[in-house]
Amino acid sequence: MDTYEHFIWSAYGATAILLVTLLAYSLFRFRIAQRQLGELVKNNQEQDKKTFKVEKDS
Amino acid sequence: MTPTRRRLTFIGLGFLSLLVASALALTAFEDTLVFFYSPSDIKEKSINTDKQIRIGGLVKNGSLSKSEDGITVRFEVTDLKHSIPAVYRGPLPDLFRENQGVVAEGHLSKGIFRAKTILAKHDENYMPKEVADSLKKAGKWKGENKN
Amino acid sequence: MHKFANPAQFTKLATRVLPWTSSFAAVCFLFGLYFGIFDSPADYQQGETVRIMYVHVPAAWMSLFTYSLMAAASASFLIWKHSLADIAARSLAPIGAAFTAITLITGALWGQPMWGTWWVWDARLTSVLVLFFLYLGYMALVNAFDDPEKGSKAAAVLALIGFVNVPIIKFSVDWWNTLHQPASLSRLDAPAIDISMLTPLLLMALGFKLLLISILIIKMRTILIEKRIEAKQLLKSG
Numbered sequence: 001m002d003t004y005e006h007f008i009w010s011a012y013g014a015t016a017i018l019l020v021t022l023l024a025y026s027l028f029r030f031r032i033a034q035r036q037l038g039e040l041v042k043n044n045q046e047q048d049k050k051t052f053k054v055e056k057d058s
Numbered sequence: 059m060t061p062t063r064r065r066l067t068f069i070g071l072g073f074l075s076l077l078v079a080s081a082l083a084l085t086a087f088e089d090t091l092v093f094f095y096s097p098s099d100i101k102e103k104s105i106n107t108d109k110q111i112r113i114g115g116l117v118k119n120g121s122l123s124k125s126e127d128g129i130t131v132r133f134e135v136t137d138l139k140h141s142i143p144a145v146y147r148g149p150l151p152d153l154f155r156e157n158q159g160v161v162a163e164g165h166l167s168k169g170i171f172r173a174k175t176i177l178a179k180h181d182e183n184y185m186p187k188e189v190a191d192s193l194k195k196a197g198k199w200k201g202e203n204k205n
Numbered sequence: 206m207h208k209f210a211n212p213a214q215f216t217k218l219a220t221r222v223l224p225w226t227s228s229f230a231a232v233c234f235l236f237g238l239y240f241g242i243f244d245s246p247a248d249y250q251q252g253e254t255v256r257i258m259y260v261h262v263p264a265a266w267m268s269l270f271t272y273s274l275m276a277a278a279s280a281s282f283l284i285w286k287h288s289l290a291d292i293a294a295r296s297l298a299p300i301g302a303a304f305t306a307i308t309l310i311t312g313a314l315w316g317q318p319m320w321g322t323w324w325v326w327d328a329r330l331t332s333v334l335v336l337f338f339l340y341l342g343y344m345a346l347v348n349a350f351d352d353p354e355k356g357s358k359a360a361a362v363l364a365l366i367g368f369v370n371v372p373i374i375k376f377s378v379d380w381w382n383t384l385h386q387p388a389s390l391s392r393l394d395a396p397a398i399d400i401s402m403l404t405p406l407l408l409m410a411l412g413f414k415l416l417l418i419s420i421l422i423i424k425m426r427t428i429l430i431e432k433r434i435e436a437k438q439l440l441k442s443g
Contacts, residue, residue, distance in 0.1 A: 004252065004253060004254050004318045005253070007254060007257065007314045007315070007317065007318050008253060008254065008256050008257055008314075010314050011257045011260055011261070011310070011311040011314040011315070012238075012242070012260060014307065014310045014311065014314075015260045015264065015307050015310075015311060018303050018306060018307055018310075019303065019307070019416065022299065022300065022303045022420060023416070023419075023420060023423075026420050026423045026424050026427070027423060029424075029427050030423050030424075030426060030427045030430075033427050033430040033431050033434065034430060036430075036434050037430050037433060037434050037437075040434060040437050040438070041437075044437070044441070062284060062285060065283060065284045066284045069280060069283055069284060069365070072365075073365060073368075076366060076369055077369060080369045080373075084373070084380075088381070091328050091380075091381045092328075092381045092382040093325065093326075093327035093328065093381065093382050093383050093384055094382050094384075095382075096382070114382060114384075150321075151318075151319070151320060151321030152318060152319065152321075153250060153251070153319050153320070154321075158250070161384055175321075175322075176321065177320045177321050177322055177325070177384060178319065178320050178321055179320070179384055179386070180250065180251070180319055180320070180386050181386055182386045182387050182388065182389040182397045183250075183389070183397050183398075184248055184251075184255060184258070184389060184397065184398040184399060184402050185248065185249055185398070185399035185402070186246030186247065186248065186249060186399055186401060186402075187246070187247070187248075187249040188246075189249070189399050190249035191249075
């Protein structure tokens with residue numbers, strides 16, 4: 001039965017590759033979205049501060 | 059009726075009619091959806107045996123024999139009611155053995171099925187060898203009373 | 206139901222659940238692989254090749270389960286207009302497609318040594334291939350429109366129509382002659398799978414299910430964040 005070993009390893013290998021790719025890609029997209037949101041929030045806060053300062057100065 | 063209720067009924071009814079339609083279609087095409095015919099189908103139904111067909115069943119116990127050239131095998135495909143003798147030349151799949159499922163593709167001529175390809179059909183039982191052996195010993199084996 | 210449909214509530218719950226589902230998935234895979242590859246017997250007929258079953262069968266179960274979830278989410282999106290249901294269906298499609306691809310690949314790798322062929326056009330194999338294309342069709346359709354709402358609706362209708370295929374796959378082996386063997390587990394008489402082989406099978410199945418939940422949570426949270434980004438950008442430019 002040893003002749004069939006490569007069929008077994010191919011099956012497990014293909015499964016692992018597909019699942020790990022799916023998981024890694026999902027995490028990657030999640031990280032990117034989170035970072036984008038973080039930057040957007042920071043920018044908004046800075047802008048708010050600036051407008052606040054301008055209002056105070058005037 | 060609120061919009062939600064209306065959508066619910068609409069989708070429900072749509073889905074129901076879809077189910078009925080597919081059930082009807084599948085029943086109508088039943089004969090083309092089967093992958094193989096059993097020996098009883100061949101004997102009892104009027105199946106066009108001029109063209110290439112697939113027959114399936116068990117390899118009858120004690121019917122398997124190899125010719126002198128070493129690559130031609132003769133066996134009988136049985137569904138325990140009828141059986142059809144078959145000949146085949148070529149490499150056999152690993153699970154091909156007596157009392158195991160088989161699907162043969164080829165054509166019928168003069169009552170003998172000349173197979174071009176042989177596929178082994180596996181059953182739904184999974185067990186280690188020791189368990190199979192002890193089941194056989196205890197006389198509880200699935201094929202025991204059939205042959 | 207309505208509490209669950211609230212994105213903020215969902216994010217709170219999902220964030221709390223995710224570490225559990227992902228770590229339990231890892232544990233299940235670890236033990237499932239150990240039993241499946243090293244500590245389970247060879248089959249009396251198939252020999253060592255039976256080990257392919259431990260990934261093939263759970264993947265096949267999950268491909269049907271994922272599609273059923275996707276159809277349910279699509280229905281509740283169409284009926285109650287819950288945007289969270291739409292987000293769930295959108296997230297489920299690629300996961301289900303991956304499970305179906307695994308089913309097809311591992312099935313071919315089992316079929317070649319055991320049946321003597323990689324592929325046959327019998328009712329079971331063909332209907333699973335149709336399932337794969339339904340997932341791909343959903344993924345294509347959902348992004349095919351400029352208006353995302355339109356895409357969601359069209360894809361949801363496709364998901365519901367395609368749900369007819371699920372019982373066909375399940376019962377194809379009973380309704381028609383197929384090369385594929387019938388189900389082993391739903392049989393009520395004598396156990397068709399020995400306990401030593403059932404253990405890795407069920408462990409892997411649990412691992413697949415927990416992995417599905419984990420990836421689903423990650424994907425849904427991603428879409429929710431992307432929607433917030435969009436809303437903020439719209440606010441800024443407007």
